Amino acid sequence: MDFIDEVRALASRVAAAKDLLQTEEATKNAMVMPFIQLLGYNVFDPLEVTPELVADVGTKKGEKVDYAILKEGKPIMLFECKKSGSDLHINHASQLFRYFHVTEARFGVLTNGIVYRFFTDLEQTNKMDEKPFFEFNILDFRDQDVDELKKFAKAVFDLDSILTTANHLKYTRAIKNTLSDWMTNPPEDFVRLVSAEFLAGKQFRAAVKDQFTLIAKHAFQQLVGDKINERLKGAMTPDASLLPEPVRVEETTAPVDAPEPSAIELEAFQIIRAILRPIVKPSMVSMRDAASYCAILFENNNRKPICRLRFNNENRLIIGLFDNNKEEERIPLSSLDDIFDVADRLKICVTSYLNPPQA
Structure with a gap:
């Protein structure tokens, strides 16, 4: 299994478990340890991943970092964990600041099991920066985010290589945030x-x-x-190489007299394909129009609905989303831009088809 496939599989498990985890310890066991394992580090080997590493700071004795990843007996990465869904404001990283200063680690990670913020010491040697140079969201990532994350994997970890790109990532992120502010x-x-x-x-x-x-x-x-x-x-853009594979007629072939989708349905379909592009190829997301709605399907299979577009009245746009039991929840949209507000639910739905629960 490729690294990106392993990330997607973990994303599916995190999406299903995130609302059930009520404590920091549960978050570490169910979300953070699997993430560290994903990077290739053996979480059951204390010589490689040490939980609660003691890091004395001045008069503060017995301070402990949640996890320290070791290489040749020396820390290279420190993880400070918060409960699933917790805020990750820099004020919550005070312990990580202290740990970073008294160990040889060059990377600190602040996480709530969903978002992972990576820090280093670009501004002042041996003093952790206040702003992360890289952020990875296990429930909302792009291919290029996975490429950056993979640099921290055990098999390819190279300190100089990561530090070379860290400066670029940090200021690219800062400029993007500035431009975003300027837009409004x-x-x-x-x-x-x-x-x-x-x-x-x-x-x-x-x-x-x-x-x-x-x-x-x-x-x-x-x-x-x-x-x-x-x-x-x-x-x-039509591309023969992206056309879906032939499927069984009784399950997926649309009726000959199926209505043509409207322009607004086609635009919504394009948006949904773009949202799901980090997870699946566009060819795996198809549409089928019916009398009362337009179905968006996974692998052109009506048993794998992603959502339904109920746009028969353009002045009243409704999208139907599905839960684990295939029950539809209808959500009104003020405009097509609102589809981006339900992007996480669309991704979770498709991820469930990629990683069906074991019988």
């Missing part, structure tokens, strides 16, 4: 810059500032929307 609240200096050539020497008065701030905000949103549409169109 463009700063005055940025508005001045992008509007300078249109003002032709006019003074940047309050009215002009307000006008171009609004224009800059709209331009940002349209640019992002255009880029998303380009990606979606690319994903929907």
Whole structure:
């Protein structure tokens, strides 16, 4: 099994268990230890993975880090764990800061079993940075996130290689966050810059500032929307190599007189395919229109519904999501963008088909 397949399998188990775990200890046993095992480290060998490693800090004696991963007897990674679903604010990493300072480890990981935040000492040697250089969400990841995570695996772990990319990852993340903030609240200096050539020497008065701030905000949103549409169109480009394999007629073939999907249903279908792209190939997600709804299916099989689009009235958009018992929950949408709000549930549904429960 490839590394990404192992990550997907763990994601399926985490999705099913996350709401059942009420304590930090349960989170460590059910979610964090399997994650460390995923990276190739033997959690049952204390010479490789030491739980509750004692790290004395000044007058504080007997301080313990939840897990320390060792290489040749020396810590290389420290894990500080919180209960499933807990906040991972930097203020909750105080113990990890202290452990990092008194051990030889160059990486600290703060996690709640779902999100893993990786820290190092890019700003000041032997002092853990306040901001992570890499974040991995086991329930929401991209292929490139898995590539970065794999660098921490035992088989390929190389300190210099990770540190080389850590600086790039950290500042790329920071710039993305800044640009994201600018999309909703463009700063005055940025508005001045992008509007300078249109003002032709006019003074940047309050009215002009307000006008171009609004224009800059709209331009940002349209640019992002255009880029998303380009990606979606690319994903929907016909490609014979991506066509689904033939399947049994009695299970999957749509009726000859099936209605054609509408334009808004096709757009929603493209969005759902894009959401599920980190998990499955686009060809594994298909649509089948019916009289009262449009079904989105896994492997073109009506026994594996992903969701239903109930868009017969374009002024009232409803998406039907399925639970473990195939019971449909109908959720109203104010626009197609709201589909991204239920992305996790769509991924969980498809993951359940990839990793069916054992009988």
